Amino acid sequence: MISMYPGFVRHDARRVTHKGQESTLNIMAVVIVVSVVFLYVFYITESGKVGSSKIFADQKKYKYSEIVLSNIYYVTPDSSGNTLSEIIGISEEFGDPSRGYEYASMYSVVQPKVHLKQYFDRTLQDYHYYFFIENGGKKTLEINLLEDADSQIMSHMIEVPLPVSGHTVFAYLYVW
Amino acid sequence: MFRKRTAQVNIFTQPLMLIILISIFAIFVVKTVQMNVYISKEVDAYKFKSAADILFEQALRCVSDNTTKYPYLVSAYNLEREALRFSAKSPPCIRDESYGWNAVVRDISSGADSSVGKSWTFGEPEGSDGTAKRKEFSITMPVAIKYGDGTVNPGDLTMNLKDGDLEYIVGHIESVYRVGIDTGKDMSASLSMRFDYPVILEESSKGKRICIQSEEELSCETLSFSSIEFQPISAGMHYVLIKYDSRKKMVVVSG
Numbered sequence: 001m002i003s004m005y006p007g008f009v010r011h012d013a014r015r016v017t018h019k020g021q022e023s024t025l026n027i028m029a030v031v032i033v034v035s036v037v038f039l040y041v042f043y044i045t046e047s048g049k050v051g052s053s054k055i056f057a058d059q060k061k062y063k064y065s066e067i068v069l070s071n072i073y074y075v076t077p078d079s080s081g082n083t084l085s086e087i088i089g090i091s092e093e094f095g096d097p098s099r100g101y102e103y104a105s106m107y108s109v110v111q112p113k114v115h116l117k118q119y120f121d122r123t124l125q126d127y128h129y130y131f132f133i134e135n136g137g138k139k140t141l142e143i144n145l146l147e148d149a150d151s152q153i154m155s156h157m158i159e160v161p162l163p164v165s166g167h168t169v170f171a172y173l174y175v176w
Numbered sequence: 177m178f179r180k181r182t183a184q185v186n187i188f189t190q191p192l193m194l195i196i197l198i199s200i201f202a203i204f205v206v207k208t209v210q211m212n213v214y215i216s217k218e219v220d221a222y223k224f225k226s227a228a229d230i231l232f233e234q235a236l237r238c239v240s241d242n243t244t245k246y247p248y249l250v251s252a253y254n255l256e257r258e259a260l261r262f263s264a265k266s267p268p269c270i271r272d273e274s275y276g277w278n279a280v281v282r283d284i285s286s287g288a289d290s291s292v293g294k295s296w297t298f299g300e301p302e303g304s305d306g307t308a309k310r311k312e313f314s315i316t317m318p319v320a321i322k323y324g325d326g327t328v329n330p331g332d333l334t335m336n337l338k339d340g341d342l343e344y345i346v347g348h349i350e351s352v353y354r355v356g357i358d359t360g361k362d363m364s365a366s367l368s369m370r371f372d373y374p375v376i377l378e379e380s381s382k383g384k385r386i387c388i389q390s391e392e393e394l395s396c397e398t399l400s401f402s403s404i405e406f407q408p409i410s411a412g413m414h415y416v417l418i419k420y421d422s423r424k425k426m427v428v429v430s431g
Contacts, residue, residue: 034197
């Protein structure tokens with residue numbers, strides 16, 4: 001039988017060999033596909049792992065800096081009884097730009113930048129910050145510089161009224 | 177010859193592939209389970225931290241200056257009052273029966289050194305310690321402190337939150353008492369838990385306190401009421417029954 005149909009046997013043997021290679025390749029393909037899917041899922045879950053501490057720290061930083069900026073409406077840095085926002089307003093209208101917007105009050109010379117820096121240094125001890133006033137497209141009373149930061153920068157802006165003209169300037173605070 | 181080699185390849189590679197496949201599947205299952213555990217822990221931690229945020233807002237309302245609606249302007253007068261009346265227990269304006277807390281407000285106008293500036297503390301100063309303490313968290317937010325002469329200084333408010341065996345049992349007792357008083361009916365609650373240290377009732381000048389006696393120290397929380405009968409609970413697993421008797425207006429705790 002075999003000797004009568006040698007070609008058939010050879011052909012069958014080749015077919016068996018081909019089948020074996022095919023099934024090995026199939027399993028390998030499955031393994032590769034599963035591995036890729038697994039690695040992808042693993043990567044997605046690991047990269048999406050944001051701890052509650054991180055979420056909370058970011059929320060806290062945002063709210064903290066927002067309150068610090070808003071408090072300039074209330075905090076009185078010197079004996080004059082003027083709030084920081086009032087000092088900003090007076091300095092923007094009457095301050096000397098060549099001397100850091102300082103102005104003379106009843107008892108002394110008020111240096112707004114000194115008061116603002118002292119306030120922000122004390123309240124934002126754990127963060128980096130950059131503060132400035134925007135008055136008609138011009139930056140004034142700049143404190144610190146916006147450096148390259150690895151972490152997320154959060155920005156806040158509030159309006160500060162000028163006492164005489166009734167116009168407003170904008171106080172910006174960047175925190176990271 | 178060729179057939180033999182192919183057979184050898186199949187004999188070795190197929191089980192190997194199967195093992196790799198099973199291993200990958202096993203790692204996948206383990207990682208999924210780990211992820212679920214991680215998520216549930218994070219949800220728990222987030223819930224706890226959110227409680228600190230809520231308490232912070234309540235504390236602000238307690239001490240905020242009444243002349244403005246801005247909540248972060250607090251009155252030094254109100255701070256003095258709360259610190260004086262509630263130096264060892266929770267003021268009624270702040271309600272949290274799940275956790276122990278205390279709030280510290282400090283004036284930072286004199287600089288970074290907290291020992292220089294003035295500070296006020298109210299709420300529970302102690303709470304669970306050692307193995308009886310499960311978790312704790314602090315949150316600090318800026319405030320502006322208004323004094324009687326009109327001066328406003330920068331400050332901050334730190335809310336310290338604790339969760340542990342002491343907070344758990346005191347929370348349940350306070351809750352039963354509050355619901356009993358509000359409804360005027362008999363109330364009861366039970367809890368089954370394992371105590372690492374004995375729990376006792378102690379009387380102090382500031383009122384009745386539930387205390388956990390650890391090896392090192394006595395950690396206590398002052399109750400907001402004094403009509404309580406408390407059967408001391410020894411260390412170990414206990415089924416604690418907390419009952420409110422509406423006729424006597426009294427809480428009875430038996431372990």
